[in-house]
Amino acid sequence: MLTSMQKKLSNFFYIVLGLPSTAMGFALCIQISALSWILSTKYNLKIDEIGLVWAAGPIAGILGQVIIGLVSDNVWLWHGRRRPFIIVGGILCSLMLLALPNLDVISAALGLHGILGVAITVALLLDLSINVGFNPTRSIIADVTPEGAERTKGYTWMQTVSGLFGVAAYVIGAWLDNYVLIYVGVGLVLVLSIFPILFIQEPRELKKEVATLAKLHEKTSFKKIMMDIQPLWGFLIYSVYGVVKRLAGIQSTNYYPEIACLLITIFFIIYTLMQKEAGKSKEEAGIIGFKKVLAAHSFTWIGIQTMFVYMFAYVQFKMPDLNALKMGQVVSISFLILNVTGALLPVAILEPLTRKIGRARTHALCIASMAISYFALIPFGMSPMMIYVIMAFIGIGWASTISLPFAIMTQKVGSNKIGLYMGLFNLAVVLPQLVASLGVGQAVSIIENKNVIFMICGATLAISAALWFTLKDSINDEAKPSTATTSHH
Secondary structure, rough: HHHHHHHHOOHHHHHHHHHHHHHHHHHHHHHHHHHHEEEEEEEOOOOOHHHHHHHHHHHHHHHHHHHHHHHHOOEEEOOOHHHHHHHHHHHHHHHHHHHHHHHHHHHHHHOOOOOOHHHHHHHHHHHHHHHHHHHHHHHHHHHHHHOOOHHHHHHHHHHHHHHHHHHHHHHHHHHHHHHHHHHHHHHHHHHHHHHHHHOOOOOOOOOOOOOHHOOOOOOOOOHHHHOOOOHHHHHHHHHHHHHHHHOOOOOOHHHHHHHHHHHHHHHHHHHHHHOOOOOHHHHHHHHHHHHHHHHHHHHHHHHHHHHHHHHHHHHHHOOOOOOOOHHHHHHHHHHHHHHHHHHHHHHHHHHHHHHHHHHHHHHHHHHHHHHHHHHHHHHOOOOOHHHHHHHHHHHHHHHHHHHHHHHHHHHOHHHHHHHHHHHHHHHHHHHHHHHHHHHHHHHHHHHHOOHHHHHHHHHHHHHHHHHHHHOOOOOOOOOOHHHHOOEEE
């Protein structure tokens, strides 16, 4: 029955196809909702120690997704290319979630006196297992869907299903408690990462473009990877500098390294935008397009991560009369509304809109609306209700960010290397996350007016929108009626 639905590309098939990614997304929601809370309340770790635990995440993302993506492009095991990594990642993820409320038991069993080392190890393995699973769960959608409208539909359904479960995760955490959320997550992640993937038939041979046949056996070198992520060099240099500076406890009195990294970023983004795709081979044009996607997506994530990390400081600044419990509720409800919008829009609004005006333009408009909404919080975010209303509009950009860029990116690169480039694409998320945690965090801590948080969010999203508007969809644009029709065959 499912095989028939896969051939027909029915909506039920897209729901099943999105469930493994949903499992990883649910685990990520648990991590966001419960990790800092449980480390602080149960294990009494200090703020800087919790920050050290969280630093393990982006590092795992940098290494995990690229390596797993590269390997999964070139293996065949258990009747699948992505299947083994999704199953192993799901099992490991469930075990690490189970370990979270039992760090003291694990520490005692190992004969250790402190909890910090165990916490860092569990957090690192949790994030690594999420990354082991996330890349293949997104890559498999590109593997089993034709280019164009059906692929966009695959990613928008992925976000709708994942988003609804994400909303459920935040509701469970807020209405019951985080312990219930963790234990529900253990079972849910295990089931959704193992069983649905068994009913999805992966192609034994990935589609290979004629233009790239001569280079199929070319080795993926470190130099080639570095050249492919050129627009991210400034972010990468700053991330290394920022982590070393933080771990070494270096106190600098100037901002020359930050300025240098900013200038490097500006230079390579302008250099990337000046490269023309016309007249190039399909592979060369695709890599140029991929670099432009990295540039645009990276600025999106500086703003989004800044919102996630420092929203509580903004609410505290705007409404100082709120007690800690009420302030926490405002932040939780804000993110709940954000995720409700993120779950409802992709299939209902965004996917049909891409058929009319194209993926890149649809996404650019959504990011522009997000920038405007961020700026609107500065004068209007004076009450919880106004914050909730504006967060619903911010959710338009969030819905697009976690669905459309995957469809846009997979159109730019060869089908035989989707896993690798999905991993490289993730660098446009984790490197800006480190910049937001380190650089933006420093600015927010020294500037008394916390409106600066959403000034930064609005400015970076405005830059991102401008960059997205420069991108064009590839020739298989689902906005063209002929493509939308033929993609069903």
